[in-house]
Amino acid sequence: MTSIEKRFLTLIQKNFVLIFALLFTALMVAARGMMFSFPSYDMQVCLVPWFKQIKEAGGFASLAQNIGDYNLLYLTFLSALSYIDADPVLLIKLLSVSFDFLLAIVAGVLVYDHSRPEGRLGRAVLAYCAVLALPTVIINSAFWGQCVFTGLGMTKYAI
Numbered sequence: 657m658t659s660i661e662k663r664f665l666t667l668i669q670k671n672f673v674l675i676f677a678l679l680f681t682a683l684m685v686a687a688r689g690m691m692f693s694f695p696s697y698d699m700q701v702c703l704v705p706w707f708k709q710i711k712e713a714g715g716f717a718s719l720a721q722n723i724g725d726y727n728l729l730y731l732t733f734l735s736a737l738s739y740i741d742a743d744p745v746l747l748i749k750l751l752s753v754s755f756d757f758l759l760a761i762v763a764g765v766l767v768y769d770h771s772r773p774e775g776r777l778g779r780a781v782l783a784y785c786a787v788l789a790l791p792t793v794i795i796n797s798a799f800w801g802q803c804v805f806t807g808l809g810m811t812k813y814a815i
């Protein structure tokens with residue numbers, strides 16, 4: 657084995673946990689991406705019409721109106737997205753999926769902060785990966801287009 661190969665192998669061994677996390681993240685992005693083309697009933701009946709209303713009302717100016725039944729924080733995010741000229745289903749699902757990754761990062765940080773020093777990075781990455789791989793998390797955001805924020809202020813739930 658050459659010295660370059662040895663250094664490369666050492667680098668992989670030292671950073672195995674981080675390399676695993678990056679590869680797992682790429683896999684989870686791909687898994688979610690395969691579901692983006694499905695517009696759920698809730699997406700068609702509620703979210704996209706609300707998004708269009710927000711866009712027609714001037715983005716952030718729409719926050720003065722009573723559009724939809726989600727909380728103000730989520731509607732603020734939708735208002736920001738309304739300035740982007742792209743498919744509303746894609747934008748809404750990207751928003752939802754971005755919070756999947758934020759949730760996973762927070763879970764990893766919490767586990768890291770509350771673990772013993774030896775092996776804490778491995779446990780933190782495991783928590784991160786576990787949250788990202790939960791079927792309910794994947795389906796909720798990538799398939800249905802729902803977001804962590806949507807459940808915080810809803811007055812009714814669509815079927």
